[in-house]
Amino acid sequence: MSETLYSIGEFSRMSGLPVKTLRFYHDKQLLIPCYVEFDTGYRHYNLRNLEQSQVIKALRGLDFGLEQISRILEGQPDDGDILDFLETQKAALQSEIERRADIVQALDLIIARESDARKLMQTNDDRIVQKQLPPQLVGGIRHRGSYQDCATLFGKLGRALGRHIAGKAMMLCYDEEFREDDADFEPCMPIKRVVKKPQVHVREIPGGSCIALVHRGPYETLSRSYGRLMSYAKEHELVLQRPSREIYLKGPGMIFRGNPEKYLTEIQILVAEDPNGRPPI
Amino acid sequence: MSETLYSIGEFSRMSGLPVKTLRFYHDKQLLIPCYVEFDTGYRHYNLRNLEQSQVIKALRGLDFGLEQISRILEGQPDDGDILDFLETQKAALQSEIERRADIVQALDLIIARESDARKLMQTNDDRIVQKQLPPQLVGGIRHRGSYQDCATLFGKLGRALGRHIAGKAMMLCYDEEFREDDADFEPCMPIKRVVKKPQVHVREIPGGSCIALVHRGPYETLSRSYGRLMSYAKEHELVLQRPSREIYLKGPGMIFRGNPEKYLTEIQILVAEDPNGRPPI
DNA sequence: GGTAAGGGCTCCAGCAACTGGAGGGTCAAG
DNA sequence: CTTGACCCTCCAGTTGCTGGAGCCCTTACC
Incomplete structure (x- = not known):
């Protein structure tokens, strides 16, 4: 046949x-x-x-x-062992799925931040405003030295606090005036709950009345905005409190350094309650 | 510098x-x-x-x-367009995830069937039993010709009924005696709900008392098991009804033809109610 | 002065699972 | 005899590296 x-x-x-x-x-x-x-x-x-x-x-x-x-x-x-092959294959596929799902999650985060920043960009002006700040739970690492060091410190903070982070990175500036090399500052991250981490100082920073503005441009030009806040305070007879706060609304991203001309940083300085009991305007 | x-x-x-x-x-x-x-x-x-x-x-x-x-x-x-890149990448990853998830699902099905068959294998005997069959909704394609054709017919059925399938493949055999070339049979699939499909005959097949046994081995040897059922019926003075049913408990798998010596096929033949009203034993 | 270690360099091969093309042989019809 | 449809082998390219061979250069050590 x-x-x-x-x-x-x-x-x-x-x-x-x-x-x-x-x-x-x-x-x-x-x-x-x-x-x-x-x-x-x-x-x-x-x-x-x-x-x-x-x-x-x-x-x-x-x-x-x-x-x-x-x-x-x-x-x-x-x-007999065909089942093993199938199971192995299934496991392999599932781990690949997981890996990709993780990446998608990361991408989502990045996308959210990016379009967030995009929106901020559109609607921002650089007027000085007075507003009320709520108290905020933060973890920070106080440091004395050059502002260059803060990248490392934010890295450390990020790794230490990880998923507890609940907002934009910020910095507390303890100096009276601007110093380049021997500054006293504290990179901070807002967090949701009290967590104990070595080297990280976790506590609530106070709320209250503050003057604030959104600075647009590279960090080198921040002092101009500080200057504006100072003269505004003098003009309105406000007494300012240290530390001042910088909120990094849009800075170097997780991937790109981005364009420093487009960085957005909010500067907030708490106003001391008037000793006469007159409420701050 | x-x-x-x-x-x-x-x-x-x-x-x-x-x-x-x-x-x-x-x-x-x-x-x-x-x-x-x-x-x-x-x-x-x-x-x-x-x-x-x-x-x-x-x-x-x-x-x-x-x-x-x-x-x-x-x-x-x-x-500006970094967001596009991110979105594109995310979409690509998600479609990859989906593809793999589909495969995992298919694997699950195969694994389930395979281990199912494995279990059947262990616990099967080839004794003749009498039991009650519930009525069953099926879709079938009746055919006259060679049993060779049934692969194609099952293929057609599978594609037509797809996700409605709710059990093992089966066949209704309308012939009085075994025929090789000019047989009259109907490949069927149990289904959950009535569905209308061209070329597929959907209806409920009756339940009732039947004699059944599980045949182990290639389909070429099915006639031996039919013989055993016939002599059992004669011995117990049972009147059998057509069509007889073959349930393919374990046959050629979705991937492998498998070993025909291990195929398991249940043969069920409905017993006519005794005209005297005596219940079948 | 020889030599071994530890860098650096280039170029080639290989992974997986194909895909495309060049260049050439085979077969049947018109 | 040509044309077109097949068929063959061999080579190169895809992606993102990784490993190795073979070579150069410097430094230290005996």
Whole structure:
């Protein structure tokens, strides 16, 4: 009984696998045509090959590698451990899914921040305002030295507080006047709950009446905005309290340093209650 | 003001990228060392390179391709369309997640069936039993011809009924005696609800008292089991009804043909109610 | 002066699973 | 005899590296 043989082209149409792929599978010993003409090298396939091809297609569809498929096909007679293969594959896929899901989550965060910043950008003006600040729970690391160091410190804070962080990064500035090299400052992160971390000072900073403005531009020009706040205070006979606060509404992002001309920083300085009991305007 | 330069080894330790990778990135114009010695080819990196490397690392961590990273880095000054990149990437990742989730689901199904069959295998005997069958909603395609055709028919049924399928494949056999070539049979699938599909006959098949046994082995040997049922019926003076039913407990799987010696097929034949009103034993 | 260690360099190969193309042989019909 | 449809092999390219061979250079040590 002679069975019908099919050329690689016919077999390709029957199996749904491209000719190139069939040749490749032959090369890899995965799907060996039942007969190869010696002189021309022409491949000929039969129906058993068709069955094999369908198995291979199915397993490829389940994302098995060719190597694995080979092993599965070899160990087929005993048939017992196919379940292991399936379970292993499932686990592998699930861990890949998880990895990607994590990335998507991270992306979501970044996207949220970015479009947030975009919106801020549109609606910001640089007028001085007076407003009430609520008390705020923060964790901070006070430091004396150059402002250059704050990147490291924010890094440390971020790692220490992680998922407890509940707002934009900020800084408390304890200096009376601006110092470049020997400044006294405290990078802070708002947090939701009290957490104990080594090196991190966690406590509530007070609320109250403050004067504030949103500074636009690189940090080097912050002193101009401080100047404006000072003269405003003098003009309105307000007594200011240290430390002043800088809220980094938009600064260097998690990925890009961004354009410093577009950085937004809110400066807040608490106003001392008037000793006469007159409420601050 | 001369800035410090770092050799590729030092820079590798600072950036956390392997030396090989740094050379590769240089080759790809992704991270170009600020200075390359002309005669030795030695690469030298500066702190700006370090920043770039961190951006690249971050983007790689978000699964961006090098090509994309290049484009992002190039279009950085305007800075506007970064959000598009992020959204695109997120969408891409999500579709990958979905694909894998689909595969996992399919794997689950296969695993369930397989371990199901495994369990059946252990606990099966081939004794004849009498039992009550509930009525069952099925969709079937009646056919006259060779049993060879049933693979195609089951395929058609599967595609037509898809997710409505609610149990093992089965077949109704209308022939009085076994025929090889001109058989009259109907591949069926149990379903949950009435659905209308062209070419598929959907209806409820009756329940009632039946005799049944589980046949183990290839379909070619089914007639032996039919024989046993017949002589049992004669012995117990039971009148049998057509069509008989074959339930394919374990047959060729979705991927593998499996070992026919291990196929399990339950044969059920309804028993006509005794005309005397005596309940069947 | 030899040599070993520790950097650096280039170029080549390989992973996975194909895909595309060049260049050439085979077969049947018109 | 040509045309067109097939078929073949071999090579290159995809992505993001990784490993190795083979070579150069400097420094330290014996």
